[in-house]
Amino acid sequence: MRNYIITIQHTVIRRVKSKAFIFTALIMSVLILGMFALSYFLGESGPADDSAENSPGSVMTVNVLDDTETDGYFAEQLSAYDDGHMTFAEQTGSFSETREEASEDGEYVLRLSGSLAELEASLYHDEQGFEGAGPEREVQGYVERAKEDLIAEEMNLSEEQRALLFDPLVVSGQPLDQSEGAPSDEAFMQSYWMVYGLVFAIYLIVIMFGSMIATEVATEKSSRVMELIVSSVNPVTQMLGKITGIGIVGFLNLAVIAAAVSAGSLLTGEHFLTQVVTEMIDYSLLVYALIFILFGYLIYGGSAAMLGALVSRSEEVNQAIQPLIFLAMIAFFISIFGLNAPDLTMIRVLSYIPFFTPQLLFLRIGMTSVPVWEIALIMTLLVISAVLILLLAARIYKGGVLMYGKFSYKEGIKQALSISKKEA
């Protein structure tokens, strides 16, 4: 245990102190902050002024000219509304004056006329065509609300009657398949993003961390320091320490990115992060996601360490881990395809294969309803496979670290097993 922790410390500190890590972290942070700053400044001073007013955080001012037959009821009522995003200001001047002033200040003008029965409303702004019709719809909502309030008042409706009449009805989308556990529309979209995120995360982990593990092992082998290390620490302990250490380094990498995103989000007032946390993450799936990332990492990381131990020079690492990267790519593409057809038999069958389980079983759990017994069965297979892969990796690693020569899978594995064998 002591040597396991020392190996982790050594791996983490060496990596984190390396120029490559520091520069990557710095460049990533600067890029992320730069992107936030860019979108912020484009929003502030870009050519499309209305987009600035529509952007979150800015306040739209609507000047109300009330020429209706309601004695200025609408102007008064609308001025009372303030949701922090849109404010209404009553104007008594002429339309042309008001329009001029509003144009200078980049504000809106709402002109209301006619009787309560035939109410006419027009919204004016510098730009002729409002993009996305957002402001019109919003203003329409407020005017309708004011109109409803006035009618209710004239009809002497009680609070309860008003509530009955005006409380909004929410229509929620449901899938046609009403079997138990089938996710709703909203949950489906959340799962979609979660699955997409996890599949992408596992792919990145394999590509980045897998090659980091293999390179780390191969570098120690090529500098010939490996024999000295494994004379003091069990190669299996060392391998697991390295896998854990690289995992922690990867986690730190992600933490730096997350910190940069949070900082950018806070500084510019973007709601991106809040949106991710509240709308895109389904917390019931989060536990599954963490379990699958862990086992995916162990399976692919163990294999990467094993392949790294088979090569003698760090230049051969890419060649050695090529099959592993192909596996991850296949899993990635099947998963992306499966996002639109999670019920396919092929997806179901492939989710039993340990190298695909983390991505495909998560996809199935997130997007369809998988019976508990099946989840338990596949998870058991996954755990057993992870243990077997780590045991095999440890055997090959133990022999492989003492082996030098030309790289070949068949000969290399055979030789490594022969070296680590007790009774040859």
Added chain:
Amino acid sequence: MALEMINLHKRFGSHEAVGGLDARIAPGEMFGMLGANGAGKTTTFRMIIGLLDPSNGSVTWQGERLNYRRTHLVGYLPEERGLFPKLTVKEQLVYLMRLNRMSKTAILSELDRWLDRFQIAHYKNKKIEELSKGNQQKIQFMAAVLHRPELLILDEPFSGLDPVNADMLKEAVLDLQKAGATIVFSSHQMHNVEELCEEMIMLKNGKAVLQGHLKDIKRSYGMKSLAVKADYDLSFLQTEAGVLDWREVKDGAHLQIKDEETAERLFQILAARGFVRKFEVEEPSLHDIFIDQVGGSTHA
């Protein structure tokens, strides 16, 4: 016995790297292991420290097989030198010695002591890749001895060193022996073995061809060295009976002969021919024995 090998075998597939070694090494002894490249020395060392499991037989340290619970008792200098090129001397040794259960305070004090002894204290915070090969070797040696091991395995400790540094390391090895360490080492440089070892084993193709006390081996070895200097051509000696090997040297010849009787006979032949400046019968050097036993496939 401190270190005991009984009928030790190691096979890799159909290849037998070590084939039935028996050796008993007493505590505090300096034991030499000789052999050409590929004779099985490194494989034997790896079995001693538990990196490889024997195919047959056993190797024990103080009655027990060495495993990862006891590796801190062993110091190992592998033949293939290797350190982390990007780490400093201090970082390197702190990491390696922590794996050998030393506390950081103890490591730092021992580190200073050894750096002073090897006159390289100013390299403490230098990266390994910035050091000369000889100085890297000193650091590698320190990685084997800093934790004061009971058993020290040195695979070719003096190769690649200049005479001054080789003497410095030799002195350190002798001091470690005086402090009680049992030392097993291999070398292609026979004079090192002759200088340091009392007991030795010579391997050929994984098997012991000679084994025992160095002086006894030399004394009882069925071959003598003969140095002759004379004013006339000595090449006729190579065809005489009992001459095993003949080599021309400046002003004379160096011969390997079968026994002392051959020496007597050759002396009479030479005396009959003319004046003999030098006629010296010696016990064979380890170098001669090595060449005789192992053949010419060595760097010695």
